[in-house]
Amino acid sequence: MKPRTPLLAALALAAALTPPLARPAQLMSAPVAVATPQDSAALVARLSALDARPGLTNDYSFRISSQHPGVVGQKITRAQHTYKGLRVFGSESVVVTNAAGEILSVAASDRRPGLAPQATTPSGITPPLPADLTPRLNSDDAIRAAVQAIAPAGTHRWPPGAELLIYPLMKSARTAAAANKPEDQLNALDLEEVVDRYALAWLVQLRMAQDGRLVYYDVVIDARDGSLIAKWPALQTVTGIGNSQYNGQVPISTSATASGFQMLDSTRGSGGKFGGMAITNANHSSPNNPDPGNVYTNSGNTWGDGKQYSGGSTTDANGQTAAVNALWGLMNTYDTNKNVLGWQSLDGNNTATYIAAHVGSAYDNAFYDDSCKCMYIGDGNSFYSLGAIDVIGHEMSHGVTASTADLIYAGESGGLNESNSDIGGEMVEAYARAGGTGNSVPASGNDWMMGKEISKSGQPLRWMYKPSKDGSSPDAWSANLKNLDVHYSSGPNNRMFYFLAQGSSADPASDYHSPYLTRAPAAMSGIGTDKAYRIWFKALTTKFTSSTNYADARNKVLQAAQELYGASSKEAIAVQRAYAAINVGADIDEAGDGGGGGGGGGQATERVVNGGFEDGATGWSGSTYVIGTHSAQPAYEGTRYAWLGGNGRRSSETLTQRVDIPAAATSAQLSFALHIDTAETSNTVYDTLTVSLRAAGGAALATLATYTNLTPAAGYQLRSFDLLPFKGQSVTLSFAMREDRSKQTSFVLDKVSLLTK
Incomplete structure (x- = not known):
């Protein structure tokens, strides 16, 4: 040399x-500056140059949709793929750039006409490209068709929107290696999502209310004949969970006013509706069209009585307890991600949010509304008050997803969306109950169950370590997973995360056993909650696209582990084993080298x-x-x-x-x-x-x-x-x-x- x-x-x-x-x-960067039009144009030009390939014409381009921090010194940009000026739904690139604007990595889901993997008809002909991109229905027609299909008697909470786009209708196709595999032996990596056909369509976003309930849906309407192509719920909710009445006295950050104090935390977040993290009093505002109300105020700085809301005043000591629950949960959600990961607020750019307490009367729900980037909490009827620490962490994590991967709330991507919120809820619970300080997620403190505290029967809503205990959630991936409600299709990934963090059991009778772990040792080793969360969060924010499914998630979580801890590290091996435990990829020996960072037991x-x-x-x-x-x-x-x-x-x-x-x-x-x-x-x-x-x-x-x-x-x-x-x-x-x-x-x-x- x-x-x-x-x-x-x-x-x-x-x-x-x-x-x-x-x-x-690796910590996440401070808030990033919004890109100028010149910066966005320069990045699109670099992406286009990077994407140069045979068959790529000027019909193909990119549209910058969002930006958020990456690890220190890096920025994450999400670029939607366009064809003849129209967005191709679910087709996008996640671009990591450094401080000089140079591209470090690109992760993509490519569904563009002429470029994406496509299915073939029995005659062997691939789906035709959209020829005429002129809609026969205008946006108003599309909105009317969507309203008629979803809530004909509803009223709009937020103005409806409609976007003309190219919608790929997807289908599952077997890989060549799995062509003759029995159905019950299929692994998630045996199937791939391919384009069956393309439709010119309107994506209509409805944020409505009808019959005392919120009706939030994203609806795809054919732009030629007005028929319904697809729909999925857009309101991300969870039912039940306890509140801080179970945690005794907790410190909350308030601010002084001329006459006392208010539940406005100006030390966490900036801007937003109230200029800081805030708790407001919805004062039984109807869930049909909830009004967040005003920020909670009090003459003194001692709040609440620590008891379940009795149905009286929402501003006396008993009524304040729900607000105490909410503020303590919001503070700890912010602190968990800020102190552990460097991620500030929901969007990474430190934009303040708020929670409205006392929505409805005896309302058995809590939900995150991305239209206001805020959360609403009911007082409960069949359940106790819904301001428990893991529920707040769950709902606020929907805000993180909406600001980053924006996983489509249907099918496998919808299950991953819900799973990320369950993971976030458990991490916040662990952090809060260990004192809410430090730069790592504690190894204990959470119960790996969603909703146990508020359940009047003592039964949680979901068991992360054994999802099937709820009677509806599967423990492992199957080809039917995409047809389940997203609260159930989240189950396998919840179990994956538990195994990654805590390990599994070799005893077939144990709730912590997986029959898919066939290599040595039979009980896989966990890497700890803190490392598991860092790997997952990095994959979510820097690699996942809106259409990521279980197979894609496995590959990208593995890449995140390799980048954080090494290509053949025990952490990378644990990711492969944890996904193998839910029938996504093949199992490997822990003593092995991890297949060079992605072998997956012969899969690569x-x-x-x-x-x-x-x-x-x-x-x-x-x-x-x-x-x-x-x-x-x-x-x-x-x-x-x-x-x-x-x-x-x-x-x-x-x-x-x-x-x-x-x-x-x-x-x-x-x-x-x-x-x-x-x-x-x-x-x-x-x-x-x-x-x-x-x-x-x-x-x-x-x-x-x-x-x-x-x-x-x-x-x-x-x-x-x-x-x-x-x-x-x-x-x-x-x-x-x-x-x-x-x-x-x-x-x-x-x-x-x-x-x-």
């Missing part, structure tokens, strides 16, 4: 030497030869002399790596490898570990590493990323890219480094992997 300019800082070297399991927890195939460089130049072409080892730089794994750059003079070095992506692939994930160190001090790009794909003839297919001297980092960072759009092609993977005439920049590459399924 040629001489190198030593890496600069001892601090950076010490950080790089830190093994994967000792890496500090590694396409890169010698990606860890342990066999020297084997499999690689170009400047292979950069492969080796050096005392100034540790490897990410093993002992060798590729050190591109670090010369401190004008130079260029390139490593390439030809890889094949099968036409039948349902997943193709490229990943690599990269450490960047530089001696450059100017805020100018001098040295670059370009990662790209080239066709068999040498023509450029796509530039995946360009890294520069402006993006150094202490230690390795895992980068990942979705290469499924290039399936059926033999491509050359290229890492090309260019240095200018002075001051070195080192691009140290290791653990290159392309896993296909």
Whole structure:
């Protein structure tokens, strides 16, 4: 290996030497600035360049839909896919960029006409692309059709909206490997969602009330004939759960007024309706059209009597108890995500929200309303008051989902939406009951049951460790899962999370046993609640799309574990085992290496030869002399790596490898570990590493990323890219480094992997 300019800082070297399991927890960034139109246009241009492929015309583009913080120094942008200017429903990319605006990774669900995997008719003809994109119904017609189908006698709480879009009607298709598998032996990875046909449609959002209840639905209306294509509920609710009357005296953060105090916490969140986190008195406002009312006030700063609401005044000590419950729950929800993850409020941008107590009379419900980004709580009738700590954590977690992945509230994605809220509720409960302080989720304090405290029978609404105990929720994935109510289809993922955190039992008679765990040991090991939550939250906020299903969730949660703890870490292995325990992917041995970060017991195939460089130049072409080892730089794994750059003079070095992506692939994930160190001090790009794909003839297919001297980092960072759009092609993977005439920049590459399924 040629001489190198030593890496600069001892601090950076010490950080790089830190093994994967000792890496500090990654916190989410502070609130991000709203992108300017110029910033959005620049990102769309970079995405379009990245997405360049045969058959892609100017008909295809992107539309920036939302932005939120990633880990420190990163931003997450969600870009909807468009075709001829119309959004393709459920088709989008999740883009991670650094402080310089460079793309670090892209996760996608691609359902665009002509590009997405499509089903075929018996004649072998693929579904036709939408030809005429002119609707025969206008938006008012579509709204009338939706109202007629959902709530003909209802009234609008919020003005209805209608968006013209291309709606892919999906169907499940077996993979080639599962073509002859018996139905009862199917695993979630044996099926893939494919486009059956496309429809020009109106997506109508109805936020109505009828017969004393809220009727919130998203409705898809055919733009040609006005027929109903699909509908799903948009009100995200939970029934029952206790409140802080079960937690004794609790500290609450209020603010002073001229005449006393109010339940306005100005230390948590900013802006919003009240300028801070607030609890309001709905004062029995009808659930048909609830009015949040005014912020709770009191002459003194002692609130409530700790007893179940008796039905009298909503402002005396007994009436204040529901508000105490709500504020304590809201504070702890905020603190859990802020102190543990660095995530501020529901949207990550620290926008304040509020909870309205005493909705209705003896109202047996609590719900999150994304129209106001707030929560309403009833006093209960069959249940006790619905302001319990895990219910508030549950409902507020719907707000996090709405601000990030925005999982469609139907089918498997709807089950994952509900499961995320159950997970959030349990994490908040654990954090609050351990004192509500610290930077980790405690290992105990929650009961892994939703609704136990408020249930007058003592029976919870859901058991996370054994969902089937409620009589309706399955313990594992099956092809019928997408047909269940989302509160039941959440069950398998709840169980997955419990196993990931706490482990399982080898005893077949135990509630904590899974018959799908067939490898050693029979009782899988958990990684602890704190790590499990970090992995899950990272996957939700930086990788999930609105249409993510169980199979996709498994792959993306695994990627999150690999990025946080290492490609072959015990945490990554535990994710594979936890999903295998619910029939999503195959089981593996804990003593194994995790299948190179995604093997899944034979479910994935590694396409890169010698990606860890342990066999020297084997499999690689170009400047292979950069492969080796050096005392100034540790490897990410093993002992060798590729050190591109670090010369401190004008130079260029390139490593390439030809890889094949099968036409039948349902997943193709490229990943690599990269450490960047530089001696450059100017805020100018001098040295670059370009990662790209080239066709068999040498023509450029796509530039995946360009890294520069402006993006150094202490230690390795895992980068990942979705290469499924290039399936059926033999491509050359290229890492090309260019240095200018002075001051070195080192691009140290290791653990290159392309896993296909």
